[in-house]
Amino acid sequence: MERLVNLLFAGRFVYVLPLAALAALTVVFLFGLQKDPRIVPSALIDKPVPEFALPPITGGPGMGLASADLKSRISVVNVWASWCGPCKAEHPLVEELARSGLATVYGLNYKDEPSDALRWLADLGNPYTEIGADRNGRVGIDWGVYGVPETFIVDHEGRIRHKHVGPMTAEAVDGEIEPILRVLGP
Template sequence: MAPVLIFVSMACLFAFALTSGDPTKLPSALIGRPVPQTDFPALEGLLDKGKPVPGFHASDLAKGRVSVVNFWASWCVPCIEEHPLLIELKARSGVDIFGVNHKDQVEAGRRFLGRYGNPFTAVGTDRTGRNAIEWGVYGMPETFVINGRGQIAYKLVGPISKESLETKLLPAIEAAQATQQTSP
């Protein structure tokens, strides 16, 4: 009887541990630190008004302006759901949004942006997923607010929702902009 009680107790403990955590509340060790020194090559063949859309490097995020970095993929259903909110974020905040197409096929990434719109100033690729690891990305999608000095000011794990846009992302952008204006 004792082995059965021990097994049931352990099973209950594991079940509780698996269901009690919220991955969107995972803290990021990178908050307040410079963005990882990563390079995101351009999504080949992606054009905007007939001109190639560039990729970007970490140094592009430290040019004195608050920006946003969004990791996404065409195969990611929550990325499709959040995409209109990225377009709204761009319109409402005026910040540059840098997109990272994660572990995706080039054609699929271009098709995704052709279908849903391109809110991104630059679109880089992370074909192997190594850069996402450097950034501490847990899964798709994830969004980072970067201050003008190239430091991570805020991280949103999971898709942008109307609520997170209003209560988290826009306030994080405003806070980063306010800090930018008061810094020497």
């Protein structure tokens, strides 16, 4: 101990120490500031999808969406709503993802009026293999959804592998979503 203290106070090192600590902290904070605090990591990564069974949009196409649908193939679950502007912005990318054949793309229509949702699909096109209508948002809460749009990648065993918060961008699809889908396999 005595030797350690002597070593520490030998020379000028001790006077530089607080400055060095401050510099280290500044670097940590600079990196911290680059992160978007609105993006909360999902608590469900690598966990099985929550159990749910949702009907289709009233008067709309398909059979609805249930957890069983997500357990035999690689899927992308896109949470959307007609009242959500950014959903419209990412819509072409959802279509592109569906066309790529890398995954089956499902929709989770979150807290939407059926007539609004159907008009939205008629106007923009329906990229989804199936859509589940989550009228009261309870299934969304089971998925940890806290805003729309959100996009989940589910592997062929029905485990959630990735979550993208907010609208997908071309960069996010190229750099984040497609690489993960390719790793998960055909």
